Amino acid sequence: MLVNTSHPGNIGATARAMKNMGLKNLCLVAPQQYPSAEATARASGADDVLAGAQCCATLDEAVADAVLVIGASARSRSLSVPVLDPRSCAALVQRQADPSRVAIIFGRERTGLTNEELDRCHQLVQIPANPEYSSLNIAAAVQIIAYELRVAAQNDLNPSAPETDYASAQQLEQFYAHLEQTLIALEFLDPESPRHLMRRLRRLFGRARPDQKEINILRGILTAIGKKFR
């Protein structure tokens, strides 16, 4: 999933990198210039992946159905988010019952993902790089992650993990919105000075990866708090 990509050549090169590694579900979120002859040229024989790419206006729309959202990040972030290396990331994806419901998100060429976009991510993946020159071309970053996914898939002869009915990204967003309203009503969260409270709570619940039943329990608790106030 590429967010707000500026250069269409990078979109084409990404399609090629994916197809080389046997991946095909490319999603473009608000690409700045697309479709484009340059994207098609750089895709080379992977024009089918390009043609099949899903285009979305917003990241929320793009990840709505995903049960695991992983953001690619070049920078170290101040908040303690779990940061995986590409190999651990691939192992995690490989352990999912349905890897097609994992979204891996790559940000803008110059500036990467915004904090709001990173808040949508359950995990981050960071490619080890030269600290003095750490910004990879985006298609090169996709190439490395896709390569690790392929190696993990090939190495993995074990049956996949037991099916877990994870809450979707959309359900999580609804929970976070409900949680935020409740914390404001409790006067625990000051909307004028929210600091990093919601971000911290997102990290916490993101790590836990609630399933359907758990998210229903959490929503139920919030509803019970709301009733008591009435």
Place this chain on the structure above:
Amino acid sequence: MLVNTSHPGNIGATARAMKNMGLKNLCLVAPQQYPSAEATARASGADDVLAGAQCCATLDEAVADAVLVIGASARSRSLSVPVLDPRSCAALVQRQADPSRVAIIFGRERTGLTNEELDRCHQLVQIPANPEYSSLNIAAAVQIIAYELRVAAQNDLNPSAPETDYASAQQLEQFYAHLEQTLIALEFLDPESPRHLMRRLRRLFGRARPDQKEINILRGILTAIGKKFR
């Protein structure tokens, strides 16, 4: 080491991929078009690697000083040359007394290395790829090999995991007790018929492994709920 590259953009992208992974000794054997503005543009901040590239007329000249020559090959070759995957290749390079005397050779965009060039190689490395679309862009292939070299070099340093200030078991128990009281007060949990509610919540928070700050936030929310009831 790139042999007889047609597209200068690929030379620039290769320089960038190398510098991203902390490599700098680029060697160009009979490039078809070089120097070139396109190479410089695609090198981005790696123009120093590009400027420092050694240019040779022949492969023999380029590998003269190397003690280990590894050829990148997309195709399976009829001759029984040892073929490494990128990870084993990186491990082999890492075991060399002087890794700077290893040459890794990438052939032409369309046709790869000739049989005569492959004859110069002590080993081959092959990137696992989609059998239906196995030809990677050359800079993408360099990116994967360079990435594996960097990971192998880093693994040798044995970095320890970052310390996390996890909540203690006692702090977690105090939180669960507080949570349970709160849920009873909210009439969300019936102490006469608790079913598995607390067990489910323990599992959820146990997976997340809250740190000190997070457990303080959660306790703070419970305290805020308690105050509202008084």
